[in-house]
Amino acid sequence: MPAIPVREVPATVGPRAGDPVPVPPPVQEPPPPIPVPPDQDEPDVDEPPPYDIPDLPPDQEPGTPPPIEEPPANANAGVGFFGRLRAGLQRSTQRLTDNLTGLFTKRPLDEAALEELEETLIAADLGVAASRRIVEKFRRTRFGKQVSDEEVKLALAEEIAAILAPVAQPLVPPPGTKPFTVLMVGVNGTGKTTTIAKLAEQWRGERRRVMLAAGDTFRAAAVEQLQVWGDRTGSPVVVPARTGADAAGLAHEALDRAVAEGMDVLLVDTAGRLHNKSGLMEELRKVVRVLRKKDAAVPHATLLVLDATTGQNALQQVKVFREMVDVTGLVVTKLDGSAKGGVVVALAQEFGLPVHAVGVGEKAADLRPFDPRDFARSLVGLDQ
Numbered sequence: 001m002p003a004i005p006v007r008e009v010p011a012t013v014g015p016r017a018g019d020p021v022p023v024p025p026p027v028q029e030p031p032p033p034i035p036v037p038p039d040q041d042e043p044d045v046d047e048p049p050p051y052d053i054p055d056l057p058p059d060q061e062p063g064t065p066p067p068i069e070e071p072p073a074n075a076n077a078g079v080g081f082f083g084r085l086r087a088g089l090q091r092s093t094q095r096l097t098d099n100l101t102g103l104f105t106k107r108p109l110d111e112a113a114l115e116e117l118e119e120t121l122i123a124a125d126l127g128v129a130a131s132r133r134i135v136e137k138f139r140r141t142r143f144g145k146q147v148s149d150e151e152v153k154l155a156l157a158e159e160i161a162a163i164l165a166p167v168a169q170p171l172v173p174p175p176g177t178k179p180f181t182v183l184m185v186g187v188n189g190t191g192k193t194t195t196i197a198k199l200a201e202q203w204r205g206e207r208r209r210v211m212l213a214a215g216d217t218f219r220a221a222a223v224e225q226l227q228v229w230g231d232r233t234g235s236p237v238v239v240p241a242r243t244g245a246d247a248a249g250l251a252h253e254a255l256d257r258a259v260a261e262g263m264d265v266l267l268v269d270t271a272g273r274l275h276n277k278s279g280l281m282e283e284l285r286k287v288v289r290v291l292r293k294k295d296a297a298v299p300h301a302t303l304l305v306l307d308a309t310t311g312q313n314a315l316q317q318v319k320v321f322r323e324m325v326d327v328t329g330l331v332v333t334k335l336d337g338s339a340k341g342g343v344v345v346a347l348a349q350e351f352g353l354p355v356h357a358v359g360v361g362e363k364a365a366d367l368r369p370f371d372p373r374d375f376a377r378s379l380v381g382l383d384q
């Protein structure tokens with residue numbers, strides 16, 4: 001196997017043994033896509049043909065991030081993360097609350113109103129099971145009563161938060177686990193690379209030493225993108241020697257380097273598509289197998305990154321990726337551009353997998369640990 005180069009961080013920003021780890025400058029913007037020259041050394045290696053994973057959403061073209069709906073004009077309004085979350089979820093909130101307004105104030109809560117409530121919740125992507133659960137609670141506690149819009153929102157927020165609470169688990173590298181190794185999986189364009197950068201930024205800010213591994217070896221642009229993020233966050237990046245190099249070999253090499261260099265965290269990017277679903281499954285399983293050979297506990301976490309704009313497709317993606325790898329937690333991105341933020345509730349109800357973080361924008365500060373109360377109140381349009 002050819003040697004896998006490690007892109008070293010310039011001495012001015014990279015940590016040295018014994019030095020305090022500098023806090024990297026805030027990440028301002030995601031790196032622009034970088035044109036990739038044809039690989040002169042490897043004329044035989046072709047880009048894989050368009051992928052054909054029948055169970056994944058058809059609207060995600062290979063290599064093309066899904067279009068993000070225009071965010072609302074006041075998307076950056078508000079103070080702090082709650083304000084961003086609230087602004088980011090505005091489309092989802094509108095979708096949910098438009099039909100609720102006046103639903104119960106015009107009449108006491110009867111069967112027809114409950115049915116309308118259920119339809120509204122399902123249309124807002126909360127999923128059938130969660131919607132039924134919420135409606136049942138309303139039936140038990142409020143049937144026959146006249147309730148104001150505000151009361152409805154409060155009760156909804158409470159119920160949604162109760163569904164979300166068990167899954168809201170921030171991802172914290174446990175003390176003594178070094179390097180805490182995280183495998184990032186998900187369909188292309190969902191935000192894996194950006195999420196890696198955001199986590200790297202966050203953990204470097206906590207003075208942890210972070211290494212990145214560019215495991216999406218077929219997409220040279222993805223490798224370049226991770227290198228840019230590595231430079232920006234001051235994290236060394238292990239890159240493949242050539243396009244299409246063995247991803248498992250790269251992950252193995254990265255783990256060796258991370259151990260040798262005393263890294264606290266290793267974040268491994270992976271491909272979101274290959275020739276077909278079984279090709280992707282084979283590759284992801286091989287990456288895990290090879291890592292486990294080195295250390296049975298690795299990867300310590302396997303995060304599936306989901307794009308909220310895909311709505312109910314996200315549920316399908318969880319099912320497909322769980323067939324491939326042992327998904328330990330979820331990150332839901334692009335809540336800022338989506339009217340389908342309710343899908344987080346459906347994911348919580350259906351799978352009960354930890355939701356570690358949500359993304360409400362492209363900047364480093366736009367990824368935060370998932371707070372059930374904040375999310376629920378934002379989703380129904382209540383203030384903090």
Ligand SMILES: Nc1nc2c(ncn2[C@@H]2O[C@H](COP(=O)(O)OP(=O)(O)OP(=O)(O)O)[C@@H](O)[C@H]2O)c(=O)[nH]1
Binds near residue numbers: 225
């Ligand atoms: N609005 C918004 N955009 C995001 C968010 N997270 C990621 N993006 C954008 O989504 C696009 C795709 O993100 P990537 O990180 O490249 O996705 P990926 O899954 O790594 O995809 P590949 O690199 O193609 O494998 C980029 O333009 C990101 O800036 C988010 O929370 N909100």
